[in-house]
Amino acid sequence: MEELGLGPNGGLIYCMEHLGENLDDWLTEELENFLDDDYLIFDCPGQIELFSHLPVLKNFAEHLKKKNFNVCAVYLLDSQFITDVTKFISGCMASLSAMIKLELPHVNILSKMDLVKNRRDIEDYLNPEHRIILLGLNLMMPPQFEKLNKVLAELVDEYSMVSFVPLDLRKESSIHYVLSQIDNCIQYGEDVDLKVKDFDPEDPDIDAGCD
Structure with a gap:
């Protein structure tokens, strides 16, 4: 960061923007290691400018949604x-x-x-x-x-x-x-409940179809 003349906040923004520009290179590969029902928590930096002024975290969230994550x-x-x-x-x-x-x-x-x-x-x-x-x-x-x-x-x-x-x-x-x-x-969990109910053996419609 000294080479770029950036302080702590400027360095953080630089790093976040770099990560944002390369989401497909690192995040997509990492997400492939998780199952559909896994619960992911991303602990983000507290600098408000990352949320209020820059598109970095919004793009990050959009990337997750494209991968079918509820965010x-x-x-x-x-x-x-x-x-x-x-x-x-x-x-x-x-x-x-x-x-x-x-x-x-x-x-x-x-x-x-x-x-x-x-x-x-x-x-x-x-x-x-x-x-x-x-x-x-x-x-x-x-x-x-x-x-x-x-x-x-x-x-x-x-x-x-x-x-x-x-x-x-x-x-x-x-x-x-x-x-x-x-x-x-x-x-969270609603899809799981739906799948269980869809295949509930006590469902009268399912029983009727098996006769």
Whole structure:
């Protein structure tokens, strides 16, 4: 990276773009090692520009879909980041930007809930309401920002899909709930259930056909 004069972020973007240009050379071969019902998780870098400005990850997802994979994006936001409404708006905008850019089914997760001392402090942020967001912004920002606050609150309200699922690693039920949300997005397991039912020996139609 020193030869190209790139820093950490620039180097990461350079590497991701290089990988994106050579998906057929490495990813296709790797995917051939997995079965139809395998569940793959790609842990992506956290730099927001990869999701909001560049087509690298969108092309990556499109490549997976062409290989008949059901794909969804899981966006993790640190719960410690949601300490006030201004930080919450920042997190919402980043999540919304990724949702629009990737054009994928999307699950937003509020991670590290086990570090939250008072769950009530962030209840309003799990399913944000326009009124509460606007009130909080107006209380924390100077009066000259009221019009901007109104637009931001309306934007979050318009894209009501921006809601967060809390993840507490101490609770098995929380992990299962998050997983169920992801499974629902990618319809994981539905094809398997259908195949089993199609060949259920107790099906009266099948029994009738065997007589």
